[in-house]
Amino acid sequence: MIIKINNLYFSYQSGKEYNQFKLSVDDWGINKGAFLSLLGPNGSGKSTLLKLILRFIKPDRGSIFINGVDIKNYKRKDLAKTVAYVPQKITSAFPYSVYETVMMGRTPYMNFMGFEDEDDRRIVKHALETFEIDHIKHKGINELSGGELQRVMIARAVAQDASIILLDEPNAHLDIEHQVSIYGILNELRRQKRITILTVTHDLNLAGIYSDDIAFMVNGRIVISGKKSEALNEKNIREIFKVNAEVIKYTDDILNVLVKPDKLN
Ligand SMILES: Nc1ncnc2c1ncn2[C@@H]1O[C@H](COP(=O)(O)OP(=O)(O)OP(=O)(O)O)[C@@H](O)[C@H]1O
Numbered sequence: 204m205i206i207k208i209n210n211l212y213f214s215y216q217s218g219k220e221y222n223q224f225k226l227s228v229d230d231w232g233i234n235k236g237a238f239l240s241l242l243g244p245n246g247s248g249k250s251t252l253l254k255l256i257l258r259f260i261k262p263d264r265g266s267i268f269i270n271g272v273d274i275k276n277y278k279r280k281d282l283a284k285t286v287a288y289v290p291q292k293i294t295s296a297f298p299y300s301v302y303e304t305v306m307m308g309r310t311p312y313m314n315f316m317g318f319e320d321e322d323d324r325r326i327v328k329h330a331l332e333t334f335e336i337d338h339i340k341h342k343g344i345n346e347l348s349g350g351e352l353q354r355v356m357i358a359r360a361v362a363q364d365a366s367i368i369l370l371d372e373p374n375a376h377l378d379i380e381h382q383v384s385i386y387g388i389l390n391e392l393r394r395q396k397r398i399t400i401l402t403v404t405h406d407l408n409l410a411g412i413y414s415d416d417i418a419f420m421v422n423g424r425i426v427i428s429g430k431k432s433e434a435l436n437e438k439n440i441r442e443i444f445k446v447n448a449e450v451i452k453y454t455d456d457i458l459n460v461l462v463k464p465d466k467l468n
Contacts, residue, residue, distance in 0.1 A: 204232035205367060205399050206256065211265035213255060226251050226423040228265075233416070235366075236397040238390060240410035240431075243420035244444065249403040250291060252420065253369050256401075257288055269367070283311035287360035291371035291403075293352055298343040301355050305330055305340075308362030330358040333388060349376030357385055361392065370402040374409060382406075386413040411435055411450070411458035419443050431458060 213226040226248045233239050241249050254260045256267055258274050267274045269285055277285070287308065299307075308330070309323040319327075331337040334354040344352060353376045360368050368389070374382045390413055392398050404410055410417060410431070417435050418428040421443060427434050435458055440448045447463040 205235040205237075205270060206401070207232040207268040207271075209266050209268070211255065211262050211267065213251065213260065213262045224248065224251075224423060226255070228252070228425055231418070231425050231428060233399055233401060235399055236393060237416050238393055238400045238414045239402070239416040239418060240414040241401060241403045241418050241420060242405070242407065242410060242443075247420045248423040249420050250371055251423075253288070253371055253401070253403060256369060257286060258282060280311045283363070283365070285365055286367045286369060287363040287365035289353075289356045289360045289368070289370040289373050291375070293344075293356055295344055298345050300340065301336055301342055301344060301347070302327065302331070302340040304344050304355055305336075305359045305362050308359040308364075311363070326362050326364065330362040333361070334358040334385070350378060350381055353377055354381065354385065357389075361388075366397075367399045367401070370400070372403055372405065374404060374406055382409060389413070407435070407440065407448070407460040407462065411460045415456075435460065 208228050208231045211226070211228040215224055224246070241252070243249055251260070255262055256274070269277070274282060305327050306319060306323065309319060309326065310317070312323065313319060331340055334357060336351065336354050336358060339347065339351060344355060347355065353373060357370070357373060373385060377385060386409055389400055393400055402414070415431055416429065417431050418425050419434070419439065420426070426443070427439055432455070435450060437448055437450050440446065440450070440460070447465060449461040449463065451459040451461060453459050
């Protein structure tokens with residue numbers, strides 16, 4: 204397993220009684236080269252789990268191993284070369300351009316002076332073209348539409364050339380064409396380079412089409428995890444999201460999830 208979690212426990216130390224959120228993952232992991240969709244209701248802890256894997260926050264107990272090494276023991280640069288992240292919310296106080304933002308993905312590879320080289324420029328150019336943002340490369344990132352910005356952040360993660368990409372609701376601002384195209388590009392990268400993809404999403408349908416593994420998180424715990432064909436079924440969707448859905452097997456690899464409008468009581 205490329206990511207392996209053991210007896211992980213985390214709570215936000217806000218000191219406020221109303222914040223009772225606790226995350227607890229006993230034994231869970233992701234295989235190398237997998238495309239896993241992490242699904243679950245609002246506030247169930249999906250983003251928190253990503254932040255723990257990224258070492259943005261520290262667990263109270265337990266460990267996360269990446270490539271067999273506890274992330275506590277990674278140098279910051281080495282972790283950045285291994286794990287790239289596309290955040291849910293993007294804010295920048297400084298008006299970096301699209302080009303500069305994608306180039307930031309190359310930071311872990313630059314020398315201490317922070318100079319880019321020919322390789323960095325070639326990789327960034329390729330990422331700008333792949334995600335169709337070459338024509339806006341001189342624009343400031345505060346001057347973009349939500350979908351353009353999302354593509355910039357995904358391009359930055361791909362330019363980082365990491366073996367794991369974590370995405371937090373990457374399709375939130377994308378139109379249908381770009382949702383399909385970005386999931387397709389990620390899938391292609393996974394095939395070509397055996398990149399591991401972990402994406403948090405609320406889109407059951409895209410998860411059913413593109414991922415091969417599904418994990419459901421409820422109240423800070425991973426309650427179901429497995430192959431899409433087994434985990435993404437009508438019973439699980441009903442129990443977790445309290446909605447009726449029809450899961451249509453389009454091919455062995457493609458499941459379409461049709462959510463029915465009537466909410467369960
Ligand atoms: N920085 C923080 N300090 C205190 N509590 C937090 C913080 N960030 C998140 N929480 C709380 O932790 C819980 C889990 O939040 P998290 O963002 O991980 O959920 P999520 O499953 O990603 O939700 P969503 O689907 O709404 O994005 C929520 O109850 C949230 O209010």
